[in-house]
Amino acid sequence: TSLFIGLTGGIGSGKTTVSQYLAKQGIEVLDADQISRQLTAPNGLAMDQIREVFGDTVITPENALDRDAMRTLVFSNPEVKQRLEQIIHPLVQQEMISQALRLHHSPYIIFDIPLLIESINRYRPLLNRICVVDCETEVQIERVKKRNGLSEQTIRQILQTQASRETRLLYADDVIYNGKGISLDKLQEQAYNFHIQWLNMKP
Numbered sequence: 001t002s003l004f005i006g007l008t009g010g011i012g013s014g015k016t017t018v019s020q021y022l023a024k025q026g027i028e029v030l031d032a033d034q035i036s037r038q039l040t041a042p043n044g045l046a047m048d049q050i051r052e053v054f055g056d057t058v059i060t061p062e063n064a065l066d067r068d069a070m071r072t073l074v075f076s077n078p079e080v081k082q083r084l085e086q087i088i089h090p091l092v093q094q095e096m097i098s099q100a101l102r103l104h105h106s107p108y109i110i111f112d113i114p115l116l117i118e119s120i121n122r123y124r125p126l127l128n129r130i131c132v133v134d135c136e137t138e139v140q141i142e143r144v145k146k147r148n149g150l151s152e153q154t155i156r157q158i159l160q161t162q163a164s165r166e167t168r169l170l171y172a173d174d175v176i177y178n179g180k181g182i183s184l185d186k187l188q189e190q191a192y193n194f195h196i197q198w199l200n201m202k203p
């Protein structure tokens with residue numbers, strides 16, 4: 001089997017830029033957000049459980065998750081979000097593992113998991129290493145403002161729901177620093193150096 005590497009970082013930290021670069025080097029990248037969307041797409045694997053737990057009101061005629069209805073439900077009852085995550089997370093994890101085991105040709109596999117640290121107990125046992133893309137909060141805010149046109153207040157609210165920079169670094173085996181003064185070239189150079197290291201590591 002291949003080396004399994006969890007890649008994570010806060011919103012706007014540069015995870016996607018790093019995973020796209022590694023994919024270009026021929027490395028397989030499994031994307032937790034993408035898998036999670038597939039699970040709740042029409043007839044997705046999470047839909048039976050979601051119907052059982054929340055009923056038909058959060059399900060579209062195509063048998064997909066009705067995101068607007070779900071948002072309303074979460075808004076009226078914060079526990080709903082947890083219960084939804086209890087359904088989704090184990091399925092994402094299962095799906096990532098079963099996909100990873102089918103990838104024999106990739107020398108190592110990147111598990112791109114934005115909320116890895118928030119579910120550390122779930123993922124730590126599966127991964128050989130955890131790589132954190134690290135950056136100052138102010139830089140995250142600037143990047144997300146520029147990319148999504150969100151207000152600083154909205155971005156700070158999102159940051160509140162994510163692990164802190166310090167907590168993330170506590171679990172990091174490898175750190176890619178993508179904060180103040182780091183150009184895209186410098187980011188790529190760091191990703192390349194880890195790529196070479198990981199190519200030479202055994203699970």
Ligand code: ATP
Pocket residue numbers: 009010011012013014015016017018114143144147178182183184187
């Ligand atoms: P999210 O979790 O919000 O999807 P992310 O961690 O995947 O974010 P990216 O999408 O890689 O982050 O980067 C966020 C934005 O910042 C992108 O528009 C990207 O091009 C830009 N960016 C990332 N790193 C740098 C850098 N070192 N210099 C300039 N721009 C950067």
